Structure formats: structure tokens, C-alpha cells
Amino acid sequence: MKDAQKPDHVSLTTLIRRLGEGRFVIPDFQREFEWKPWDIRELVRSIFLDYYIGSLLLWNGKSESFAALACEDIYGYRGKGDPVHVVLDGQQRLTAMHYVFLAPDDPHPNRSKRFLYFIHVDRFMEEAYDEAFMYDWTQRGVNLLEDSTAQFENHMFPVSVVGKGGWELPNWIQGYEKYWSRKESTAEADGDQEAARNAARCVRAANAFGEHLKAITEKYQICYIELDLDIDKVCDIFTQINSRGIRLDVLDLINAMLKPKGLQLKHLWREAAPLLEFVNTEG
Numbered sequence: 578m579k580d581a582q583k584p585d586h587v588s589l590t591t592l593i594r595r596l597g598e599g600r601f602v603i604p605d606f607q608r609e610f611e612w613k614p615w616d617i618r619e620l621v622r623s624i625f626l627d628y629y630i631g632s633l634l635l636w637n638g639k640s641e642s643f644a645a646l647a648c649e650d651i652y653g654y655r656g657k658g659d660p661v662h663v664v665l666d667g668q669q670r671l672t673a674m675h676y677v678f679l680a681p682d683d684p685h686p687n688r689s690k691r692f693l694y695f696i697h698v699d700r701f702m703e704e705a706y707d708e709a710f711m712y713d714w715t716q717r718g719v720n721l722l723e724d725s726t727a728q729f730e731n732h733m734f735p736v737s738v739v740g741k742g743g744w745e746l747p748n749w750i751q752g753y754e755k756y757w758s759r760k761e762s763t764a765e766a767d768g769d770q771e772a773a774r775n776a777a778r779c780v781r782a783a784n785a786f787g788e789h790l791k792a793i794t795e796k797y798q799i800c801y802i803e804l805d806l807d808i809d810k811v812c813d814i815f816t817q818i819n820s821r822g823i824r825l826d827v828l829d830l831i832n833a834m835l836k837p838k839g840l841q842l843k844h845l846w847r848e849a850a851p852l853l854e855f856v857n858t859e860g
Contacts, residue, residue: 586798589624593740596675599658601635602648603668610652610672610686614712617673621694621736622710625701625793633667633801653681662803678740680722690714693722698732698753702782725749729756732779734786739794746794750787754780 587595595601612620623630636642643660650658652672664671676685677694685692692714701709711733713721721727722735729752738749761776 584800584802586800588795589739589797589799590742590794592799593674593678594742595661596651596654596671597656597679597740597742599650599654599656600661601651601664601671602638602643602658602660602662603651603672604646604648604663604665606646607664607668610669612669612673614685614688614692614714616669617677617692618694618710618712620670620673621677621696622706624797625696625710625790626706627793627797630670630799631667633671633799634665634804635662635667635801636665636804636806637661638663651675652686653679653683655681665804667801677736680735680737680740685714688714691719693718694736695721696734696736698734698782698786699779700732702786725752726756729753739790746790747787750783750790754783754787757783 620630622628638646638648638660642648642663646663648660648663651668653676675681676683676692680693682691684690692712695711695713695718697709697711700706712718721731721733722737727733728735728749734749734753738745757776757779761773761780764770764772764776
């Protein structure tokens with residue numbers, strides 16, 4: 578009997594790289610990205626505190642499969658893409674991770690502003706986790722993202738540094754440590770012992786924070802199951818798993834069931850929605 582399910586896991590660094598390569602696409606029978614900025618913040622918190630974030634359900638697709646399911650890139654992706662997997666379960670998490678770690682220059686879905694995510698190093702090292710994870714949609718956040726000195730001064734680590742790969746993360750940690758080492762030396766030369774002690778504490782925090790990030794990026798694992806099935810079976814599985822727990826809208830479920838018949842109900846709805854704005858669908 579053919580093994581249709583292949584459980585596996587992937588490191589955070591590898592998953593981010595695959596997101597950047599456009600390996601994941603969203604079938605049109607999936608709901609839109611609906612997470613709020615604070616939902617994304619909680620996902621970031623879970624990852625950096627080494628909590629389990631659930632498993633992903635992926636379908637190992639082919640070019641004809643991507644076309645048949647009218648697949649779309651993850652929100653914010655702007656490359657040519659090298660699609661490998663159709664996301665059946667985990668779209669919200671993968672889209673949130675792409676938005677945080679790759680930091681596309683796009684507004685948050687259903688918001689007019691771009692949201693940027695930071696970790697306050699001081700508060701993180703003090704284990705004040707409720708205050709350590711932040712997001713900013715103002716010009717201040719944009720300015721901070723482009724000013725490493727201000728980041729060091731304010732202990733604000735941009736989460737998107739992780740997504741840049743290469744030496745960006747160790748270089749940031751090294752820059753943060755050097756900044757506060759210079760502050761310590763200056764304070765000692767000025768005879769300001771309190772400032773020197775504070776700067777020395779920041780130097781120690783930089784080293785410890787760097788070790789923590791290194792461990793998370795290299796060792797944190799995201800579980801996934803890869804399916805190798807026919808398209809009608811995949812649509813059936815999607816319908817079944819989303820008919821339990823947190824339900825999808827009726828539109829999403831019907832769309833999934835009609836997909837093997839060649840009907841793209843979601844696209845038809847998108848075309849019709851602007852003509853129906855006068856209808857109140859809330860409540």
C-alpha cells in the first residue's frame with residue numbers, strides 16, 4: 578500500500594528560507610488570512626519561548642495541481658516562486674511567519690499600515706515576556722528598523738533580522754554587545770559606576786540573548802505531514818478537517834467540495850463582493 582502520509586520536521590531557519598523561496602502556496606479553497614497583529618505577536622512569542630505551535634499539513638503538489646487549485650502565493654511574497662507544497666492546514670501560521678521574518682513592505686491584511694515586530698532584549702532577559710514582544714505600525718517603527726544604533730540604544734531587536742539569514746543575526750548580536758561595551762568603557766572613564774554597571778549588564782544580556790537566538794533558529798523544529806494523494810482526495814481531507822474544531826465559513830467548505838468539479842467559487846465571490854457592499858452580513 579502506498580504511504581500517503583510522511584511525517585517530518587524542519588528547523589526554523591530552513592522553514593524561513595523555504596518561505597523566502599516561495600515553496601508554499603495557498604489553494605483558493607482556503608480562507609483568507611485573518612490573524613490580527615496581536616495573534617502574530619503571540620506566535621512570535623511561542624516560537625522564541627520554544628513552545629510547540631502545532632503541525633502543518635502539506636500536499637506535495639505538481640504544476641498541474643497548482644493550476645487546478647488556482648493556488649496563490651503567501652501574502653506579501655513578491656518573488657517568482659518555486660512552489661512545492663500546497664498548504665492544507667497551517668496557512669495562518671505560515672503567512673504570519675512570512676510576514677514577521679521576511680518583513681515585506683506591505684500593510685498588514687485588513688490594515689492600512691505595515692506592522693513590524695520587535696523583541697525588547699532587556700525585558701526578554703528579565704523574563705518579563707508579556708512586555709518583551711512588541712509590534713509597531715508607526716513611522717517610529719520604520720525608522721527604528723533602518724537605524725541599528727537606535728535599536729541597540731533601545732534594546733529593540735527586529736525579528737526580521739532572523740529572516741535575512743547569513744551573518745545578519747550574529748552581526749546584530751555583535752553590534753549590540755560592542756555598543757554597550759563602549760558605553761561601559763565610557764562610563765568607567767567618567768567615573769559613573771552606576772552607568773558602568775548598567776552597561777555591563779547589557780553586555781552580559783547581549784551574549785545570553787545571542788546564545789538563545791542561535792539555539793532557537795538552529796534547533797527549534799516545526800512538525801509537518803506531507804501528503805501524496807489525488808486532488809479529489811486532498812479536497813475531501815481539507816473539508817473533513819475543517820468541519821471540526823474551528824469551522825470555516827460555509828463558502829470555504831462548499832468551495833473545497835466543488836474544486837474537483839472545476840468550479841472556483843472563491844474567485845466568483847471575489848468578483849461579486851464589491852457589488853454587494855450594501856448588504857450587511859454581520860450578526
